[in-house]
Amino acid sequence: MRGIAASDLAIEAEGLRKSYKDVEALCGIDLSAPAGTVLALLGPNGAGKTTAVRILTTLLPPDGGSARVAGLDVVSEAAQLRSQIGLAGQYAAVDENLTGAENLEMVGRLYHLPKGEPRARAAELLERFDLSDAADRLVRTYSGGMRRRLDLAAALVARPPVLFLDEPTTGLDPRSRIGLWETIEGRVAEGTTVLLTTQYLDEADRLADSISVIDHGRVIAQGSSDELKDQVGGERLDITLESKDDAERAIAALEPIAAERPAMIDGLLRMPVRERKGAIAEAVRRLNEAGIGIDDVAMRRPTLDDVFLTLTGHALEPDEGEGADGEEAER
Amino acid sequence: MSGFGNAVSDTLVLAQRSLKRIPRAPDLLLSFTVQPIMFVLLFAYVFGGAIATPGYDYIDFLMPGIIVQTMSFGGFVTALGLSEDLKKGLVDRFRSLPMSRGAVLAGRTLADIGTNSISVATMIVVGVIAGFSFDAPLAHIVAGIVLLLLFGYAFSWVFAFIGLSSSSPEASQSLGFIVIFPLTFVSSAFVPVESMPGALQAFAEVNPFTIVVDAMRALFLGAPAGNSIWGAFAWSIGIAAVFAFLAVTKYKRAVVR
Structure with a gap:
């Protein structure tokens, strides 16, 4: 299996297109993220962010265009690619009838980690995510914030070089948000490449090395937070x-x-x-x-709010409800 | 590890996951234990006196039929579980992992064999207490139990398909009930087929439930079998194969939307 060198692009997409029936969710977007950096997809509900993530994580085949993640094609090399990525979606995708530890062990075994490793990794991650005390409790007794942390831990079980986080902090209280940001920053410091989608400007501002602003299935601006702000003056x-x-x-x-x-x-x-x-x-x-x-x-x-307003002519107003990007345009 | 080795290990990991759920959701456990007991007792004592079953005590006639019916519903856990996994995004997580594609379905249906075994054991014990007695060599009884579990496994795939086809866990349960319940009644499970009106009787005679129940009566009670034993195994394998194919196809499509 090919590894990725520091200078390579960990994520590269060209002309990705996807339509659902008569709705065009992605109208040919280009994305790129060098290894070890954070790329944020910033945009309102229904902009196509979740669709992009689903294509890049092999869950959905694109109608057109191509994409490589960790040097592997998302369509033709999907099987090999899956061992190189971790995904935490909008919904805490954990089994309510298992304990926190059992959830992580199960994921470790499904990544085919060597014997003994899933259990060790589970303990390590529960510790790091401040869930050790709840390790042997059923997840159905967890709070929303605890589930999200467990979900993110599950994405990290196999130490994947590329991490996809779809609206990781939507619906979290401010304290949990900051905790999650610190965790993400920790991963990046260790060399992980992260693609995250967000409706929150402060989140993109704080975490991202590079931001792709998406609206109606198109990338309407691309650059670092400072570069984008310079565009508006x-x-x-x-x-x-x-x-x-x-x-x-x-x-x-x-x-x-x-x-x-x-x-x-x-x-x-x-x-x-x-x-x-x-x-x-x-x-x-x-x-x-x-x-x-x-x-x-x-x-x-200028803030990213100004950027968004200047670029699209409308303000970016995050929807506070359960992440709805997928609900409207993509389900 | 080889691709096949991985597929087997993934399936076992997911089957284990499904089984762990059972003792933790006591209401679910009731449906494998108390519900079958209730059915045995209700049929044996409420209908028993009113249904004429020439050649057999009603409890002996009833047990093969009611166990077969219970087996055909055991798979509802698969429908329920798959439907929940889809709704909660777990299927997306599984599909993003480097695991075998079919393991999500195979793991669930495999776990159903475990829960179905609990039901069979419970029902046999209650049946024996209520007066049921085997009248066949041990090898036939064992073959009968294998047939029961195989038939139950086939219906787990039917339920997998139903679970993937319905919009919610609740809908999958009632859809399964509406489709399968009448089939089990228009068969030789609870009454002799000869007692039914003409059209119903014609249907009951070719109903796979009748064939499997007749095979069970042959294996547990030494009743004349005809071709029903081979027929029962053939139906079970056929249903499993057809619905496994349909369910896997549906699974691929259900998640690639």
């Missing part, structure tokens, strides 16, 4: 004037130090900054000199 000053009547004079006063001509947007005077250092002091000095009263000044960097 650099830093800016948001200035609240005491009186809006001063707007024209304020624009005139600030124009010489702005990267572009400042403008009034939603009652805020927005000034693209040429040089971050000293920008606030200089702006305040100039407005004072012109005798213009200031209520508030803030340096702002």
Whole structure:
């Protein structure tokens, strides 16, 4: 079996297409993730994120295009590929009538780990996921957060080089979310490649080396969090004037130090900054000199929210319910 | 390990998983033990006095029939379990693992043999207490038990197909009931076929349930068998083969949506 060298792409997809009856879920998407990095698929419900994951984990054949994961083709080398991947889906796919330990051991045996290894791995993972105390309890007594952690542990049993996490934190409380993020970061530090889908901008911002923004089955932007933010513009000053009547004079006063001509947007005077250092002091000095009263000044960097809004013309509003990406467009 | 070795080991891992569930879901355990006991006692004592079975005590006539009926329903656990696994995403997890494709179905149906064995043993004990007695050499009795488990195994595949075809665990259970229940009654299981009206009698005579029940009466009671013993094994193997094929096909399609 081929291994993957550090310089290789662990995930590469070209022109992936998939339709369900008359709904086109994926309209030819390209993805790539170098080994040891985190690629986030960011998009609203029904954007096609789950479909992409299902294709890359061999659960679904694409209608068109091709994809390789860990150097193996997802269609023609699907059988070999399955030993190289771990999948944690939107639903905690664990058996309620087994204990936590039994669930992990079962998965280890189905990965055909050497004798004795499934049990050892199960104990190790339960410890790491803070489930040791619940190891011998039936999963049906677990809380939602515990099930999710067990589900993620199951995906890690065989130490797969490539990990797929479909909305790993949807429906989790904030504390569990942060715990899960730390676990994912730990895996990546050990060299695992991760593809995760999310509707949460902060999640993509924190975890991803690279983000593919998906909407209506297309990749509409691709890059690091910073690159995406740069696409919508650099830093800016948001200035609240005491009186809006001063707007024209304020624009005139600030124009010489702005990267572009400042403008009034939603009652805020927005000034693209040429040089971050000293920008606030200089702006305040100039407005004072012109005798213009200031209520508030803030340096702002565009957020992924701005990115999404600029790219799609609509805001990204995560649905708080049970991950529904699959429900609407894909089942 | 070889591909075949892996397939066997995967099937055993999943069969073990299904069996572990039994003692942990006591309501499920009731359906393998209390329910068959209840049926034996109700039929033996409520209908027993009213049904004429020339040549046999009713309890002797009844036992082969009622065990066969119970076997045909033992597979409902498979339908229920598969339907749940699909709903909860476990099937997706299994399909993303480097395991044998058929093991999910084979493991479940194999586990049913275990639970069916519990039912057979329970029913024989209760039957004997209620007055049933074997009238055949031990080898025939053993062959009869093998036939019962084989027939039950065949119906596990029928239920696997039903489980994959229905929209929810509840639906799979009632669908199975609607399809199989009448078949078991229009047979020689509970009354002599000769007592039925013409059209029903014609159907009952070719009903595989009749053939299997007649074979069981031959093996447990020494009744004249005709071709029913070979016929019973042939039907069991045939049903298993056809529905295993249908279920595996359905499984592949059910998950590739």
